[in-house]
Amino acid sequence: MAATIEKKLEETQQELDQTKSELHDVREELERSQSQLDEVLGELEQTHFDLHQLKEKGEQQHSESDSEVKQELEETKSKIEKELEETQAKWQHTQRELDQTKSELHDVREELERSQSQLDEVLGELEQTHFDLHQLKEKGEQQHSESNSEVKQKLEETKSKFQETEHLLEQSQSQLDETMGVLEEYQFQMEKTMATLEESQGKLQQKQEELEQVKGELAQKESGSESNLKKELEETKSKLRETEQLLKQYQSQLVNSEGVVEKYLQTPATIQDKSTFKISKNMPTRSRSDRLNKLATINQSSRYLEIGVSKGTTFNAIKIENKVAVDPKFLFNQDKYANDKVVFREVSSDEFFRSYAKDFESFDLIYLDGLHTFVQTFRDFCASLACGHSKTIWLIDDTFPGSYAQAQSSLKRCRQIQKFSGENDGSWMGDVFKIVAAINDFFPQYSFATFPDHGQTVVWKKWRADFEPIWNNLETITRLEYSDFVELQSTLFKREPYDNIFERIRHDFSES
Numbered sequence: 236m237a238a239t240i241e242k243k244l245e246e247t248q249q250e251l252d253q254t255k256s257e258l259h260d261v262r263e264e265l266e267r268s269q270s271q272l273d274e275v276l277g278e279l280e281q282t283h284f285d286l287h288q289l290k291e292k293g294e295q296q297h298s299e300s301d302s303e304v305k306q307e308l309e310e311t312k313s314k315i316e317k318e319l320e321e322t323q324a325k326w327q328h329t330q331r332e333l334d335q336t337k338s339e340l341h342d343v344r345e346e347l348e349r350s351q352s353q354l355d356e357v358l359g360e361l362e363q364t365h366f367d368l369h370q371l372k373e374k375g376e377q378q379h380s381e382s383n384s385e386v387k388q389k390l391e392e393t394k395s396k397f398q399e400t401e402h403l404l405e406q407s408q409s410q411l412d413e414t415m416g417v418l419e420e421y422q423f424q425m426e427k428t429m430a431t432l433e434e435s436q437g438k439l440q441q442k443q444e445e446l447e448q449v450k451g452e453l454a455q456k457e458s459g460s461e462s463n464l465k466k467e468l469e470e471t472k473s474k475l476r477e478t479e480q481l482l483k484q485y486q487s488q489l490v491n492s493e494g495v496v497e498k499y500l501q502t503p504a505t506i507q508d509k510s511t512f513k514i515s516k517n518m519p520t521r522s523r524s525d526r527l528n529k530l531a532t533i534n535q536s537s538r539y540l541e542i543g544v545s546k547g548t549t550f551n552a553i554k555i556e557n558k559v560a561v562d563p564k565f566l567f568n569q570d571k572y573a574n575d576k577v578v579f580r581e582v583s584s585d586e587f588f589r590s591y592a593k594d595f596e597s598f599d600l601i602y603l604d605g606l607h608t609f610v611q612t613f614r615d616f617c618a619s620l621a622c623g624h625s626k627t628i629w630l631i632d633d634t635f636p637g638s639y640a641q642a643q644s645s646l647k648r649c650r651q652i653q654k655f656s657g658e659n660d661g662s663w664m665g666d667v668f669k670i671v672a673a674i675n676d677f678f679p680q681y682s683f684a685t686f687p688d689h690g691q692t693v694v695w696k697k698w699r700a701d702f703e704p705i706w707n708n709l710e711t712i713t714r715l716e717y718s719d720f721v722e723l724q725s726t727l728f729k730r731e732p733y734d735n736i737f738e739r740i741r742h743d744f745s746e747s
Contacts, residue, residue, distance in 0.1 A: 250349075257339065267332070271325055398657065524552035526686065527602055527630060529733075530693065531555055533740050534626045536599035542584045542615050543605035543632075547572070559595060561587045584611070588618035597624045604632040607665030608644050609713065613673055616694075626744055628695050633664035634671055635690020635728065642666060642717040664690070668720050668728065672712045675727060676704040684739065687730040697743040 371390060531539070531554070539555040544562040551572055560569070560579045569579040578595075580587055584605050601619050605611060612631065619629070636642035637660060640652035644666040653661065671692055674683055679702035683694045705727070706712050720728060 257342075260339070271328070274325070522552070523549045523602075523604075523632070523689070523691075526691065526733075527600065528552075528554050529737065530628050530630060530740075531600050533737065534599055534628060534744060536628075538596060538598045539600045539602070540595075540598040540619070540622065541602045541604070542587075542619075543603070544579075549602070549604075555600065559598075584615050584618075588615075588622075592618070592622050595622070597627065598622050599624075599627055601627060601629045602632070603629065607633055607646075607663055607667055609666045609669040609673075612667045613670050616670060616674075623696075625696055625747060628693065628740065631667070631670060631692045631694065633667045633690065634692040635685060635730065636664040636668055636717065636720065637662065637690070639717045642668065642720065666715075669712055669715050671728060672706065672715060673709065676706055676712065677709070682739070682743065684736045685728060685730045686736065687732060690730070693736055693740070695740050695743065697747075 527539075527549070530536070536555050537557055539553055539558045540561070541550045541553070541559070542561050544550045544560040545566055547560070547565065547567045547569070550558065550560050557576045558578070560577075561584055562581060563583050565579065565581055569581075573579055580591055582591070598619075601623060603612060603615050603619070605615055616629065616631065623629070638656075638658060640649050640656060640658055641660070641662050641664045643649040643652065643663075646663050646665075649663045649665075652658075671683065671685070674681055674694060680696060680698050681694050682697040682699055683692055685692045
């Protein structure tokens with residue numbers, strides 16, 4: 236199985252090399268077009284030089300007859316017409332070459348899509364390998380009395396091959412994604428260049444029509460004086476200079492387009508967070524329940540609300556007398572813990588705040604660990620504000636994702652990226668980190684701080700003297716990316732030592 240996967244990966248690598256070669260050919264086509272435009276510009280400069288000589292000759296032969304000047308003008312007009320025809324022919328040839336280049340890009344994109352399909356097939360085979368590995372593991376557990384060392388060795392070898400194959404797949408997928416992005420940007424630049432060519436061709440056509448108009452006017456003024464003829468020559472030279480400037484402008488646009496292509500052919504660097512924090516060893520804060528119990532001692536909590544309970548590990552370890560648990564589906568026997576002061580509501584958080592929250596007194600400590608999306612967590616936070624009081628403390632979970640995969644709002648997408656990248660940490664925090672940005676911009680009456688290790692944010696009621704919105708737009712906050720989170724790790728998402736956070740809350744509550 237591993238040999239078949241490696242063979243397909245080699246085929247995929249060959250297809251990627253072929254794609255790079257075709258991109259190189261496309262770039263050579265663009266350089267040939269640039270060379271043809273340079274030739275056109277050179278011919279126009281030669282025409283400008285000929286007109287200048289004609290003017291000097293006309294000034295030297297001021298005493299000669301008007302008929303000779305007219306003859307010179309007619310020869311110049313004939314030469315300009317011929318050069319414009321040649322220019323138009325070369326321009327049309329360039330446009331045909333660009334059309335052919337666009338067609339080749341389309342073929343390359345189809346080839347990449349076929350490579351993607353092959354990668355999907357390899358992924359299916361990897362999933363089958365994973366299933367076989369799982370069956371082998373179960374078989375090893377059933378045969379516990381047999382030689383454990385031999386089974387363990389076989390499992391380790393299979394797992395090692397599986398990890399190597401996943402790493403190769405991740406590299407191929409990354410190369411495909413980068414190449415596809417470059418192709419899309421390259422196609423956009425080619426379309427932009429085509430539009431510029433069409434615009435320039437229209438301007439050339441306009442200049443040709445203006446030249447025809449000048450010819451007609453010259454024909455009507457054949458009986459005019461020598462001074463009028465010289466004036467017409469100057470106007471013709473001015474129009475040719477305008478055409479020359481347009482071509483130079485187009486040449487500059489082509490150079491800029493080439494620079495953009497070079498930019499997108501480079502591989503972007505990966506942003507990594509290398510911050511380290513010291514955690515107090517003397518403080519019982521290793522688990523979520525430890526941190527919550529520590530917060531409970533600050534305001535002497537007697538009423539506790541937890542949104543998102545799951546297996547009840549945290550909820551059942553909270554040392555508060557009155558507790559309320561909310562979860563759409565409890566994964567433990569809640570009847571074992573339920574009594575008059577410990578209440579379980581197996582409903583969604585939205586349903587709880589809509590139908591049940593009004594039946595309870597204000598809570599002293601509220602823990603939000605529901606669906607790992609910004610939209611749902613932000614709604615839970617806003618709804619829970621009505622369930623608190625001036626000294627209520629909120630703890631929001633999953634506000635400091637440890638990787639790009641963990642920050643995905645979709646669990647399925649998170650697992651796919653973790654599988655391809657070989658990330659061992661199976662955590663999924665979603666895009667909950669955005670709630671810190673929302674509180675910062677829209678809730679100046681609340682202070683907040685983020686714990687150092689797991690990444691939980693504490694919120695309490697205290698007006699912030701340094702309140703200053705960063706985005707001031709909830710829709711913009713919704714569109715924040717993991718890269719924005721990384722960029723703001725030293726400011727908005729800065730993590731603080733436990734001791735500092737606990738002391739801040741005590742100080743603020745003592746002043747109120």
